[in-house]
Every structure is written in structure tokens, then in C-alpha cells.
Amino acid sequence: MGTLYEDMVDYGGEVFGREHLETLRECVQCGKCTGGCPSGRNTALRTRKLMQMALLDMREEIFNAPELWFCSTCFTCYERCPKGVKTTDIIRTLRNLAAKEGHMSVPHRMIGVYVMKTGHAVPIGPAQMELREAVGLESQPPTAQHPQNKEQLEQVQKLFRATNYDAMIDFDWDTMNLRGMDKGGKK
Amino acid sequence: MSGEDGGKEYAYFLGCITPNRYPGIEAATKKIFKGFGIESKEMVGASCCPAPGVFGSFDMHTWLPVAARNLAIAEEMGLEIFVTCNGCYATLQEADHLLKKHPKLKEKTNKILSEIGREYKGTTKVNHSIVIMHDIIGLDKLKERITKPMNDVNVAVHYGCHFLKPREVRGHGSSETPYILEDLVKVTGAKEVDYKDKLMCCGAGGGNRTADSVQSLEWTRQKLVNATIAGCDCMVHPCAFCHLQLDRGQAEMNKAFGTDFNFPILFITQFLGLAMGLSVKELGLDIQTTTIPEKLLK
Numbered sequence: 237m238g239t240l241y242e243d244m245v246d247y248g249g250e251v252f253g254r255e256h257l258e259t260l261r262e263c264v265q266c267g268k269c270t271g272g273c274p275s276g277r278n279t280a281l282r283t284r285k286l287m288q289m290a291l292l293d294m295r296e297e298i299f300n301a302p303e304l305w306f307c308s309t310c311f312t313c314y315e316r317c318p319k320g321v322k323t324t325d326i327i328r329t330l331r332n333l334a335a336k337e338g339h340m341s342v343p344h345r346m347i348g349v350y351v352m353k354t355g356h357a358v359p360i361g362p363a364q365m366e367l368r369e370a371v372g373l374e375s376q377p378p379t380a381q382h383p384q385n386k387e388q389l390e391q392v393q394k395l396f397r398a399t400n401y402d403a404m405i406d407f408d409w410d411t412m413n414l415r416g417m418d419k420g421g422k423k
Numbered sequence: 424m425s426g427e428d429g430g431k432e433y434a435y436f437l438g439c440i441t442p443n444r445y446p447g448i449e450a451a452t453k454k455i456f457k458g459f460g461i462e463s464k465e466m467v468g469a470s471c472c473p474a475p476g477v478f479g480s481f482d483m484h485t486w487l488p489v490a491a492r493n494l495a496i497a498e499e500m501g502l503e504i505f506v507t508c509n510g511c512y513a514t515l516q517e518a519d520h521l522l523k524k525h526p527k528l529k530e531k532t533n534k535i536l537s538e539i540g541r542e543y544k545g546t547t548k549v550n551h552s553i554v555i556m557h558d559i560i561g562l563d564k565l566k567e568r569i570t571k572p573m574n575d576v577n578v579a580v581h582y583g584c585h586f587l588k589p590r591e592v593r594g595h596g597s598s599e600t601p602y603i604l605e606d607l608v609k610v611t612g613a614k615e616v617d618y619k620d621k622l623m624c625c626g627a628g629g630g631n632r633t634a635d636s637v638q639s640l641e642w643t644r645q646k647l648v649n650a651t652i653a654g655c656d657c658m659v660h661p662c663a664f665c666h667l668q669l670d671r672g673q674a675e676m677n678k679a680f681g682t683d684f685n686f687p688i689l690f691i692t693q694f695l696g697l698a699m700g701l702s703v704k705e706l707g708l709d710i711q712t713t714t715i716p717e718k719l720l721k
Contacts, residue, residue: 242635251483251521251528275631276622278641306638309476309629311588312622315598331480340481343633347477355470357477358439368442370448371707377442380470386470391539395492398535401484 240295248329260326262319263287269313269323279306283313283323290330299334336404345405345414352396353412355380355389431461434497436504438511439471447707448663452507452552454701458568459560466496472514475585476629488535490518491543495536503548505555507690508661513585516549520592544715551586553661553691557603564609570700572612577718579650580604581617581669583662584624607691608659611698618653620646627668640676643668647686656718657687659694666690670712687720688713
């Protein structure tokens with residue numbers, strides 16, 4: 237494990253390109269990000285502070301702060317940063333590292349459960365099938381959740397296995413739920 | 424990309440919320456497109472995009488191959504994609520952008536995709552439905568079909584975030600002075616009314632709704648208050664996920680905050696559909712939380 241900055245550039249760099257995340261070093265703490273942040277109006281999220289904390293290697297403080305997850309990734313700060321700091325992608329990468337180190341809420345982990353079970357973060361149920369029929373559509377679209385597309389769903393599941401997402405959220409393939417959770421999704 | 428009748432064909436990437444919560448958006452979009460000779464082809468086996476601020480926030484190394492698989496399905500169909508959700512747009516367009524920009528990343532992603540017998544080639548294009556209406560169908564042709572003009576209707580346009588931002592990926596010009604959605608609203612004869620924080624996020628994205636739903640609803644509440652103060656009759660937008668937050672969110676916020684909101688929310692094709700004489704029922708506007716006032720139905 238390197239510093240938080242190094243880990244962030246390593247992990248996110250493979251996807252975004254290292255130079256994209258190295259823009260964090262350009263931050264001059266002007267606060268334009270926080271000034272336009274819709275979350276910061278209502279929550280403790282202070283993007284300027286978060287950028288500085290990342291540079292100061294305050295890993296545990298960042299990972300344990302609930303407000304790390306109160307960014308809606310609206311990209312307002314990203315667009316307005318006068319130094320070209322790729323704020324939103326830096327936040328997404330910091331969240332990736334936090335999640336990898338076990339800082340992930342149960343509701344957030346459950347979104348992965350839905351996708352691994354059905355192929356969809358928001359699956360369809362009987363009530364919604366009726367809504368589809370009411371507007372003249374097939375009761376179920378031919379997506380990965382359709383019973384006829386079991387092989388397609390298995391492809392999606394394979395990708396989640398191949399990238400170890402299942403292990404990260406502690407997914408149990410036998411119960412198709414988080415390990416240690418009952419059917420209602422409660423611990 | 425020509426269909427048998429000489430019209431155009433696109434692969435319609437449905438995502439999750441459009442088909443599974445608000446099928447009225449799907450029905451309205453397919454109907455309007457068909458009316459202009461555009462066929463929406465089903466993407467068999469497509470999954471969650473997966474959500475950009477959610478799976479992108481949890482693990483981008485999982486997010487990318489799942490997105491690439493969806494792109495590969497459209498490539499195999501030999502078609503460009505269109506979407507009715509900014510989340511789907513964000514993920515599929517960004518994944519396509521990154522895979523084209525970084526050859527090593529493409530190689531790594533294809534190694535994972537080879538395990539399921541698929542390959543990302545980079546031969547499709549990800550379009551938002553509002554761009555197809557604005558640039559491919561065109562404002563003049565849309566205008567010809569307006570049979571029930573919205574002359575006295577004041578509209579609050581809500582863009583959502585990921586149609587416009589980040590500019591370097593989206594490519595629709597300024598994210599502070601957009602025009603596409605405004606043009607589409609004005610085609611109906613309606614007045615597009617500016618309001619405080621028009622370009623602000625609905626509050627749902629990035630896992631924020633899941634992290635703390637009441638807190639995320641406060642963003643939505645502020646937007647609806649601002650649109651009300653500006654004298655708007657309804658809000659029109661291009662994103663299924665925003666629709667969920669703006670529409671169903673009103674029932675949730677009425678419960679959480681003790682408010683009494685019933686501010687009409689319409690996806691752009693539902694709004695255009697009304698102006699083209701389609702019924703509330705056909706457009707699925709009777710199976711959502713907020714109700715459509717008489718003023719929009721005249």
C-alpha cells in the first residue's frame with residue numbers, strides 16, 4: 237500500500253489514465269468546487285477539504301466520513317475547476333479504494349446483489365409487468381432478467397466474478413444474497 | 424443504418440428504470456420515433472448499464488467490462504445505440520470514450536469479455552434520444568406534428584447532470600448554457616421559463632439516493648420550490664433516473680417533510696406526445712405519482 241495519492245493514481249489510472257488523476261496536485265484550494273456544490277448546501281461534504289485531505293494522506297478520515305458518499309457525481313465542480321482538477325473522477329476513485337477496504341454500506345452493497353441476481357440494479361416485478369401491459373408493451377423486456385435469457389444473465393454474473401466484485405461485497409452465490417443476511421436483506 | 428422502409432434503425436438500450444419502473448417513457452419514445460420512421464430495436468440480454476456514479480464509485484474495474492458487454496451487443500447488431508436515461512448515457516458513452524482512448528484498457532477489457540465469448544470493437548455510437556429528436560428528426564419536422572399546442576404552458580426544463588457533463592466526453596457544448604431540451608420544449612408552443620438553479624442535480628445520482636434518501640430528497644425539494652416560484656406548470660427532462668427522483672420522490676418527500684407536492688413531471692417524449700395528440704394513457708402519464716393538469720391536455 238502506498239500513500240492515498242499513489243493508490244488513487246494507480247487504481248484509477250488504469251481506467252482514466254494516470255495524468256487524469258494526477259491533476260489533484262494542481263489544486264490551489266480556491267474553493268470554487270465547494271462554492272457550486274449542490275450537496276455542500278445540505279451536507280458536510282466539502283470538496284475543497286476532501287481534495288486537501290487526499291493530498292495529506294488522511295486515508296482513514298476520508299474513508300470513515302459518511303459525506304464521501306454524498307456526492308451525486310453531478311460534475312459541476314469538475315467543469316468549473318480553474319486548475320483542471322478532475323474532482324469528480326478523483327472522488328469516484330477514492331470511493332473505489334474505500335469500498336475495496338470494506339467501507340461500503342449495506343444498501344450500497346445490495347445494489348450489487350440485485351444486479352448479480354437479475355442483471356438489473358432496479359429489477360422488474362409482477363406489479364411493473366402490469367404497468368408495461370397498460371401502455372401496450374410486452375410484459376417483460378428482452379433484457380438479462382427475462383427468463384428466456386438465462387445465458388445472458390450468466391454472462392453478467394461471470395463478469396462480476398471475474399473482477400472479484402462478488403468477494404468485495406461478500407456475496408454468497410448459494411443464497412444469492414450478502415453473506416450472513418436473511419432473505420429480507422436484514423442482518 | 425437504414426431500415427427496410429428506408430427509415431433509420433437504432434438499438435434501444437433500455438437500462439433499468441425506463442422499462443422496469445416507467446414504461447410510459449419507453450412507450451412514448453418508441454411511438455414518437457416510429458412516427459418519424461425510426462425503428463427501436465431490442466437489445467436482447469442487455470443488463471444494467473451499470474450505473475455510472477454507483478458501480479463507477481464502487482469498482483470501476485467491474486463497471487467497465489459490464490458496460491463494454493452492453494456496447495458489444497449493439498455492435499453485434501450493427502447499430503448505433505440510443506438511450507432514455509442520463510445514467511445509461513453516462514456509462515455507455517464514457518466507457519466507449521475510455522476504451523477508444525486507451526488501447527491497453529481495451530485489451531484488458533476484451534480479455535475479460537473473451538471469457539463470455541464477447542468482444543468490444545468500438546464500432547457503435549451512443550446517442551441520447553433528445554439528440555436524435557433535435558438533430559436527426561429535426562425541429563421543423565417535429566413542429567409539423569404538433570396538433571395540440573402548449574401555448575399557455577410554462578415549462579421548467581431539467582437537464583439532469585450526465586447529458587451535459589463532463590463536456591469533454593459528452594460533446595454538447597457549454598454545460599452552463601445548453602439549448603437542446605429548450606428547443607424541443609419550444610417546438611410545442613410552450614414557454615421555457617428560467618428558474619433558480621435550473622441546472623442543479625435532482626439529487627439522486629452517485630449513490631446519493633441510496634446513501635441517504637431523505638437528504639437526497641432535499642435537493643429535489645429545492646428544485647421544485649424554485650420551479651414553483653418561477654410560475655412553472657410542469658417540469659420536463661430527458662432522464663429516467665431523474666424521473667424516479669422527481670416523480671416518486673414527491674410522495675417520499677411529502678412523507679418525510681410533511682409537504683404536499685404534486686408538481687407534474689414529464690419525460691420529454693411524454694411532453695411532446697401530449698402535444699402531438701397522444702393520450703395520457705398511451706404515454707403512461709396515468710401510472711406515475713404526479714398528475715397531469717388539464718392545462719396540458721387542452
